[in-house]
Amino acid sequence: MAKVEIGRMDQLPKRLGKCVRIGALELALFRTGEDRVYAVENRCPHKGGDLSQGIVSGEFVFCPLHDWKICLKDGQAQAPDEGCVKTYRVTVEDGHLYVEL
Amino acid sequence: MKRKLVMVGNGMAGVRCVEEILKLDREAFEMTIFGSEPHPNYNRILLSTVLQGNTSIEEITLNSWEWYKQNGIRLFAGETVTDIDHERRLVRTDRGRTVEYDELILATGSNPFILPIPGADLPGVTAFRDIKDCERMIEYAKTYKKAAVIGGGLLGLEAARGLLNLGMEVDVIHIFDYLMERQLDPTASKLLQRELEKQGMNFLLCKETAELFGNGRVEGVRFKDGTEIAADLVVMAVGIRPNVDLARKSGIAVNRGIVVNDYLETSVPHIYAVGECAEHRGVVYGLVAPLYEQGKVLAQVICGRKGRPYEGSVVSTQLKVSGVDVFSAGEFMDGEGTESIKLYDEARGMYKKVVVREGKIVGAVLFGDTSEGRKLFDMIHRGDSLESLSLSLFAPISTEGKGSLVGAMADTDVVCGCNGVTKGAICQAIAEHGLKTVAEVRDCTNASRSCGGCKGLVAELLEYMLGAEASRYATKETVCSCTDLSRDEVIEAIKEKRLTTVREVMYVLGWKNEEGCSKCRPALNYYLGMLYPGEYDEEAESLFVNERLHANIQADGTYSVVPRMYGGVTTAEQLRKIADVAEKYNVPMIKLTGGQRIDLLGVKKEDLPHVWAELGMPSGYAYAKALRTVKTCVGKQFCRFGTQDSTGLGIRMEQTFERLKTPHKVKMAVSACPRNCAESGIKDVGIVGVEGGWEIYVGGNGGTHLRAADLLCTVKTEEEVIEMTGAFLQYYRESAHYLERTSKWVERVGLEHIREVLFDVETRRGLLERLHQALATTKDPWREIVESEKLQQTLFRDIAKKEPVPVE
Ligand SMILES: Cc1cc2nc3c(=O)[nH]c(=O)nc-3n(C[C@H](O)[C@H](O)[C@H](O)COP(=O)(O)OP(=O)(O)OC[C@H]3O[C@@H](n4cnc5c(N)ncnc54)[C@H](O)[C@@H]3O)c2cc1C
Ligand code: SF4
Ligand code: FES
Numbered sequence: 001m002a003k004v005e006i007g008r009m010d011q012l013p014k015r016l017g018k019c020v021r022i023g024a025l026e027l028a029l030f031r032t033g034e035d036r037v038y039a040v041e042n043r044c045p046h047k048g049g050d051l052s053q054g055i056v057s058g059e060f061v062f063c064p065l066h067d068w069k070i071c072l073k074d075g076q077a078q079a080p081d082e083g084c085v086k087t088y089r090v091t092v093e094d095g096h097l098y099v100e101l
Numbered sequence: 102m103k104r105k106l107v108m109v110g111n112g113m114a115g116v117r118c119v120e121e122i123l124k125l126d127r128e129a130f131e132m133t134i135f136g137s138e139p140h141p142n143y144n145r146i147l148l149s150t151v152l153q154g155n156t157s158i159e160e161i162t163l164n165s166w167e168w169y170k171q172n173g174i175r176l177f178a179g180e181t182v183t184d185i186d187h188e189r190r191l192v193r194t195d196r197g198r199t200v201e202y203d204e205l206i207l208a209t210g211s212n213p214f215i216l217p218i219p220g221a222d223l224p225g226v227t228a229f230r231d232i233k234d235c236e237r238m239i240e241y242a243k244t245y246k247k248a249a250v251i252g253g254g255l256l257g258l259e260a261a262r263g264l265l266n267l268g269m270e271v272d273v274i275h276i277f278d279y280l281m282e283r284q285l286d287p288t289a290s291k292l293l294q295r296e297l298e299k300q301g302m303n304f305l306l307c308k309e310t311a312e313l314f315g316n317g318r319v320e321g322v323r324f325k326d327g328t329e330i331a332a333d334l335v336v337m338a339v340g341i342r343p344n345v346d347l348a349r350k351s352g353i354a355v356n357r358g359i360v361v362n363d364y365l366e367t368s369v370p371h372i373y374a375v376g377e378c379a380e381h382r383g384v385v386y387g388l389v390a391p392l393y394e395q396g397k398v399l400a401q402v403i404c405g406r407k408g409r410p411y412e413g414s415v416v417s418t419q420l421k422v423s424g425v426d427v428f429s430a431g432e433f434m435d436g437e438g439t440e441s442i443k444l445y446d447e448a449r450g451m452y453k454k455v456v457v458r459e460g461k462i463v464g465a466v467l468f469g470d471t472s473e474g475r476k477l478f479d480m481i482h483r484g485d486s487l488e489s490l491s492l493s494l495f496a497p498i499s500t501e502g503k504g505s506l507v508g509a510m511a512d513t514d515v516v517c518g519c520n521g522v523t524k525g526a527i528c529q530a531i532a533e534h535g536l537k538t539v540a541e542v543r544d545c546t547n548a549s550r551s552c553g554g555c556k557g558l559v560a561e562l563l564e565y566m567l568g569a570e571a572s573r574y575a576t577k578e579t580v581c582s583c584t585d586l587s588r589d590e591v592i593e594a595i596k597e598k599r600l601t602t603v604r605e606v607m608y609v610l611g612w613k614n615e616e617g618c619s620k621c622r623p624a625l626n627y628y629l630g631m632l633y634p635g636e637y638d639e640e641a642e643s644l645f646v647n648e649r650l651h652a653n654i655q656a657d658g659t660y661s662v663v664p665r666m667y668g669g670v671t672t673a674e675q676l677r678k679i680a681d682v683a684e685k686y687n688v689p690m691i692k693l694t695g696g697q698r699i700d701l702l703g704v705k706k707e708d709l710p711h712v713w714a715e716l717g718m719p720s721g722y723a724y725a726k727a728l729r730t731v732k733t734c735v736g737k738q739f740c741r742f743g744t745q746d747s748t749g750l751g752i753r754m755e756q757t758f759e760r761l762k763t764p765h766k767v768k769m770a771v772s773a774c775p776r777n778c779a780e781s782g783i784k785d786v787g788i789v790g791v792e793g794g795w796e797i798y799v800g801g802n803g804g805t806h807l808r809a810a811d812l813l814c815t816v817k818t819e820e821e822v823i824e825m826t827g828a829f830l831q832y833y834r835e836s837a838h839y840l841e842r843t844s845k846w847v848e849r850v851g852l853e854h855i856r857e858v859l860f861d862v863e864t865r866r867g868l869l870e871r872l873h874q875a876l877a878t879t880k881d882p883w884r885e886i887v888e889s890e891k892l893q894q895t896l897f898r899d900i901a902k903k904e905p906v907p908v909e
Contacts, residue, residue, distance in 0.1 A: 007900040015616075015642040019899040029900065033616055050658035053646040053706075055619045062619035064646040064654055069618075 002101040009095045012037065017052035017061065020099075027088060027099065028052035030072055032059060037090045038072035039099050045070075045083025103131045106403065107192055107202035109182045109347065111136025113145055113551075114376025114392035115208030116164055121400030123172055129404060132174045133200050135192075138231055139179035141166050146389065146519075146552045148235045149256075149421045152263025158232060163550070185351035187369050204371050204403055207348055207359060211341040211377040211387070216251070220313030226335045229260045238334065242267035245333030249273075249322050251310055253280040255420060257338035258297065262422045264336070265301050272330055273297075274305045274322065284418040284429045288445065289452050289468045296425050296450065305330070343378045343385050358385040363410035365399040375399050381413060388416050389519045389551050397521075417478045417518055419471070419554045428474035431464030431481040432456055439463070444495045453495060457487050475558060479514045507561045516558050519551035527559065531566045535851055538578075539563065578838070581620035583612045588838045592628055601636075603629065603643050619645070624839035627726065630762060631834050634871075635878035641896065647724035650896060651882045652709055660709055661702040663723035664716050665759070668733045668752035668771075669697030675718065682715050696730030696768060698723065710893050713883040719759075720883040726840075727762045728830075731755040732770040734778035736790070745790030747773035750819050754788075757823055760879035761830060761872075764837040764846075768803075769826070782810050785843040786826050791815070795822050799829055799855070800847030808844040811852050813859070828865045831872040832858055 006020050012031040019042055020027045028042040028051040038059070042052050049065035056062075059072045069078040070085060077083040089100045106122070108115050111134050119132065136142075140162070147161040169176040177194070184193040191201045213228030215221050225241065227234050238260070242248075248264045250257045253275030261271045273280075279290035280297075294304060309325040313335055323329040343358035354360045354368035358380030365373045365381075376392045377385065386392060391414035398411040417430035433456055435441055444453040451469035455462060455477065461484050465477045473494050480489065510516075512525030530536060530546045539559050543549045549556045579585055584607075586594070591610065600606045603625045607617055617625070622643035629637045641649050652660035664679070679699055683691055689703040698721050704712055713720070722729055733751030737743030751771040761767075770779040773790040781787025783803035787810050789796040794817045801810025813829065816822055832855065837846040847855065858864055886892045 011900060013642075013895045016895060021899070047656065048658075050646075050654070053650070053654065053658075055622060055645065056642065057614065057616040057618055057622070065656065067619055 003098050004101060006039075006090075006097050006099050009037070009092055009097060012097075015056040017054065017056065019050070019052040022099075022101070025101070028061070029090070029097075030056055030061065032056065032072070034058075037092060037097060039088040039090045040070070040072060040075055041086040041088075043085065044068055045077055045085055046081065051085070104129060104203040105201055106130040106132045106204050106206070107200055108132065108134040108206045108208060109192065110134075110206075110208035110210055110376065110378070111138065111142055111176065111178060112208060112210045112376065113142070113163070113389055114210070114396055115206065116142040117393050118206065118208065118375050118396035118399050118403075119174065120164075121397050122403055125400055125404045125406065127172075130204075132172075133202075134169070134174055134176050135180050135182050135194060136176070136178045137181045138233075140232060141169065141176065141178065143232065144551060145231070146421075148229070148232070149259035149263060150553075152229075152235055152238060152260065152267070153421075153423070154263070154266045158235070182347060185347065185353075185372070187351065187372060190371065202371070205373070206399070206403070207353075207367070207372065207374040207378060208376045209344040209347060209378045211343045211385075213337065214340040214342050215337055216310060216339060218310060218312050220315065220319065221337075223313055223315050223319040224317070225315070225319035225333060226313060226337065229256055229336055229338050230341075238264065238336065239267060241334045242269050246270055247272075247332050248334040248336065249330060249332035250336045250338060251322070252338035252340070253277070253304070253306070254283060254338060254340075255281060255418065257336070258302075259421055260336050260338055261297075261302050262300070264334070269334070270303070271301070272303045272305055272332070274308050274310060274324075276307070276309050278307050280304070280306075281418075281420070281427075284433070285427065285468075286434055286454065286466055288443075289427065289429070289454070289466045292450055292452055292468050293420075293425065293427060297422070300422075300424065341377065341387060343380065345378060348374070348378070356380050356383075363398075363412060364402045364407060365395055365411065366402070373399055373402070381411065384413060386414065386416065388418070390414060390521065391416060393520055415478070415482050417474065419474070419552065421552065421554070426467070426469060426471040428467040428471040428477075429465065430474070430478045431462075432458065433464040433466045442490075442495065455490060455494070460486050462487060462490060475516060475518065475555065476510060476514065478518065479511075482515075507558060507565050516562065517546075517548035517551075517555045519554075520547040522546050522548035524562065527562055528566060531563065535848065537563070537567065537849060580624055580839075581618055583607070583614040583617050583621050584610060586610060588624075588628075591625070592632070595628060595632060601629070601633065603640055617643075623648075627762065627764065627839050631875070634875040648726070650706065650709060651720055651724060651886070652704065653724045655702065657703075659703045659705055661700050661723070662704050662709065662712055662716075663694060663698050663700050663721035664718035665721040665755075666698050666718075667755045668731055668748050670733075670748060670752065671699075678716060678718075682712055685715070686712055694723065694730075696723075697732050698730060707897055707899065710886055710897055714887045719881045722760065725762070726765050727760060728755070728758045728767050728769070730768060732768070732779045732784070734772045734776075736771075736773035740773060740778075742776055743773035743790070744792050745773045745795065747771040747779065747788075747790055750788065750790075750795075750822065751779075753819065754823065754826060758827070758830060758876070760881070761834075761876060763830065763834055764839050765842045767830065767833075767843065783807070784810065786810075786829060788822055788826075793817065795819070797822060797825055797829075800843045800852070802842055802844035804842070806842075806844060811847060813852070813856065824865070824869065825859065827872050828859045828868045829855070831868040831875075834875075835868075835871075 014031050018029045020029050026042040027039045030038045044063040046068050049063040053064045054061040061070050068081045075085040075087040091098045142164040144161040144163050150156040181195045182192045183195050191199050193199050213230045227237050248269040249272045250261045251274045253273050261273050264271045279287050311325045312323050313319050319335050321329050321331045345355045345359050348359045349355045359374040359378050361374050361379045361381050367374050375395045395411055401408045420427045439456050439458045441454050441456045454466045456464035462480045510524045514524050516524050536542050542559050549559050606625050626643040646654050652662050686708050688701045692700045694700050731751040731754045733748045736747035767785045769786045770781040770784040771788040772779040772781045781789050783801040787798040796815045797813045798810035799813045802808045
């Protein structure tokens with residue numbers, strides 16, 4: 001397992017996603033209204049939409065391309081759509097963010 | 102000079118009659134209405150639903166104070182008429198007022214019957230008749246637990262249901278051995294009782310109340326058989342008495358009610374009676390449908406157009422208790438000379454009975470499935486023969502597709518019994534006025550305005566008439582699934598409670614999803630911006646990405662940039678700059694748009710601010726729910742057909758309305774002659790130059806729902822074009838649903854209505870004032886971002902690229 005430092009909490013505005021690239025991997029990073037941080041693969045299961053730019057509500061993000069609703073906790077697309085994005089565990093230490101790959 | 106009409110009684114029958122008079126002849130009378138209650142006319146029927154918690158008292162107003170004013174009616178609410186002097190033709194009131202009349206209508210309704218037993222005047226004993234009673238019960242339920250309702254009729258049961266909803270335990274006391282004996286036969290009644298017991302009502306049948314007892318307030322009920330029960334609240338619903346005191350005192354012939362003939366005339370000339378206080382051919386009616394029929398006849402009499410006489414009514418009954426469907430009409434009891442067809446399905450709790458006399462359908466009782474009630478009612482009314490009865494009525498109900506009941510109804514069949522509105526009348530109104538919702542049908546035809554029992558049928562009719570389109574309207578269109586409120590209700594609440602942020606709106610209005618969704622968040626953001634121009638700060642996180650980043654997101658996650666070129670006109674210098682920027686940022690494609698602009702496609706998100714800075718041109722808003730472009734044709738400067746300077750006007754319009762946010766994107770065009778090279782006929786606002794003026798078209802669309810624009814008006818000058826367009830845009834901003842294109846909006850609200858609004862000078866001035874307020878506060882978003890390091894940081898920059906490092 002690899003753990004990567006991806007930045008600081010204060011770089012993350014609430015409910016506005018950020019894109020992080022780690023090697024070839026592109027992650028969408030979110031800080032919810034309740035200050036929880038989630039990272040998911042930045043490719044919508046539908047047609048690869050840039051999830052980091054979607055509207056965030058609670059623990060869901062709405063893909064900006066065709067409005068699929070993706071759960072940030074488990075990566076599942078919500079009915080009636082089907083599909084899943086990979087999720088990654090994020091930890092916060094001293095205001096620094098780490099993601100486990 | 103106008104004749105003076107005085108109405109005593111401000112209730113359902115009286116005011117309906119006034120409405121009918123206004124319809125026949127607005128100018129004939131100077132009208133005065135007296136009402137003992139301090140409210141404008143309200144829907145008494147819906148008191149039951151208020152008590153049951155489905156409706157608020159404010160919602161049941163039928164005619165607002167405003168309505169009386171608009172119709173020039175003097176209303177004295179909270180004032181009782183005490184005397185009629187029919188020699189001198191005047192009435193006197195308890196406030197010492199005297200008012201003269203030429204015609205006088207008594208519509209004094211009835212009084213609840215209060216049993217003459219000891220204790221009936223104790224505090225905690227109430228009738229169920231008006232707002233005051235309803236409020237008293239609601240108040241009592243806050244402190245006390247045990248209620249007793251005396252009377253197991255319609256009213257008593259509705260009151261009992263309400264008290265249950267208010268959290269009280271309820272005993273219903275009835276003197277007979279079965280409920281609603283005036284409307285149901287014993288079989289239906291037993292099914293009803295069983296259902297209501299399941300809902301939590303307790304019944305004491307065959308009990309005659311002897312007295313109410315209590316120390317200071319009511320504490321219990323004692324019966325003739327010596328037994329007693331405890332009760333903190335006692336509701337008497339044992340019947341009503343026509344309110345005839347005033348008439349009797351004034352020497353008007355009174356029997357049980359005020360005696361009237363087939364033209365609703367009393368024994369005294371120029372005095373009429375209508376409603377529950379009137380007795381016609383020996384019958385006093387206690388339901389609104391017949392009272393409304395009376396009102397119609399009386400209106401004609403009063404207006405001097407004595408037409409068809411009133412010949413009495415067949416009545417039908419429906420109980421307004423949720424989960425219980427009962428219906429009865431006509432002669433429903435088995436008796437001498439009648440035969441009946443019955444279906445009794447005890448397991449499913451279903452009972453249907455049709456009574457026949459001499460081969461003709463004369464009555465019916467339905468329990469459990471009342472969907473055919475209205476149809477049966479019409480058959481009874483017409484005296485149809487048994488043969489015409491479709492046996493499907495007695496077929497076992499299948500769960501799927503009963504087939505369209507409304508489809509099978511005849512045009513003359515009545516859909517709304519209370520108001521006597523036929524299927525034909527509703528269909529005609531839907532077609533003529535383009536009605537789309539039950540509420541619109543109600544406002545236009547009165548159907549479902551009273552007890553609301555026919556709402557389902559009206560919705561079905563809408564669906565039947567409009568096809569698939571209707572299902573979207575049939576049920577209330579809420580903002581999104583996070584709320585049960587409609588757009589208008591939300592806007593009302595924002596204004597009234599002065600809500601100022603998206604979160605506040607969702608919190609105060611009880612959103613089911615704490616943070617909303619991708620539908621309501623952008624919508625609320627728009628509504629707040631529209632309501633508070635200059636004050637409200639858009640919330641970036643509630644915007645769709647295109648508007649947050651002021652560029653269009655493309656399939657691959659890059660963005661496209663369209664600089665503004667007013668009227669589609671550019672210069673060599675601008676072209677050179679665009680070319681340079683495109684080269685520098687490796688723009689993979691440069692394309693001309695349908696709106697005559699240049700599109701730079703494939704720009705990376707982080708590059709957007711640099712691209713804008715280097716272009717040095719204002720944003721073209723190609724991404725926004727706002728004015729996009731004004732497409733223009735060559736016009737008279739160069740074109741041999743051109744009659745006007747279309748390019749010049751297009752530039753002017755674009756500069757005037759630039760950056761104006763709208764419910765959806767807005768496209769405009771100006772052509773200089775009817776050849777229409779700028780395609781003005783399929784734009785939200787399209788202008789066509791004609792000799793000596795301009796035609797203004799609105800509501801066109803070239804998109805998914807292709808629609809040709811409608812001619813709004815023709816004007817002479819460019820100033821007028823700008824003014825009309827501005828007013829149109831502002832009215833669209835204020836009244837359309839978010840994401841509703843003008844094409845849909847024009848169809849929904851109607852071109853005539855829009856004309857009425859825009860052609861009213863005062864209204865137009867108001868619209869333009871608010872439009873200019875909104876325009877005065879806009880800034881170019883590209884500039885703003887180029888100048889703000891912070892915005893660039895939060896919105897455009899990714900977090901720097903990292904390489905994976907294994908850690909322990
Ligand atoms: C709780 C409830 C539920 C009902 N449900 C249904 C139903 O589902 N279906 C149905 O068809 N019907 C129903 N009804 C009956 C229906 O409401 C009445 O039939 C109808 O309101 C009668 O209309 P009206 O104008 O004759 O009398 P009202 O509406 O009672 O109006 C009479 C008005 O005259 C005023 N008034 C009386 N005397 C004077 C005076 N001297 N000076 C000034 N003002 C005076 C009174 O204050 C009153 O406001 C229900 C009634 C109640 C109470
Ligand atoms: S619309 Fe008429 S004036 Fe304009 S370019 Fe076409 S032909 Fe010429
Ligand atoms: S790519 Fe995400 S919804 Fe289509």
